[in-house]
């Protein structure tokens with residue numbers, strides 16, 4: 582056990598995830614411990630360049646879990662997901678759904694910023710998947726919304742295009758939790774003509790959430 586792990590253990594902070602234990606065992610860790618643990622995580626090289634771990638934010642009882650790809654520069658500085666221009670647009674999309682941030686939970690596939698805002702690679706996504714799996718277990722959302730191709734590819738293990746992934750109901754792993762794929766707000770800022778398609782996505786989401 583490393584010196585850091587020794588210290589965390591002495592503080593009664595759960596360190597089981599550091600020892601690559603099974604997902605079932607990790608799921609017994611409380612949400613707060615998990616978030617605290619993430620601050621010390623060095624399971625992948627993104628730990629070397631991050632300023633802050635961006636674990637996620639919102640209601641732990643949320644019916645809607647929103648997953649983006651990775652923190653960017655503003656998120657790395659603030660420690661919060663989806664701030665800056667893309668975050669503002671996400672707020673507007675949530676408003677269209679009659680929602681606010683405190684009613685949903687927002688996170689990313691990896692919790693630390695990839696340098697130069699590159700896409701996270703498969704090793705980094707795999708290293709961080711224990712945190713995301715545990716967040717999903719703990720929140721137990723009624724629906725998951727994946728923002729953009731990177732989130733969809735990594736969680737659904739697919740190489741299908743956004744055009745074929747959008748507008749369909751998918752399911753999270755072997756559960757009955759429905760998942761929808763939306764355009765990433767950063768993409769919508771670059772391609773404003775696509776914004777109108779978000780309304781179709783919201784209508785599809787409502788057909789699922791209205792029954793929740």
Ligand code: SF4
Nearest residue numbers: 622625628693708709
């Ligand atoms: S991205 Fe995830 S696995 Fe990698 S250092 Fe950050 S918290 Fe740990």
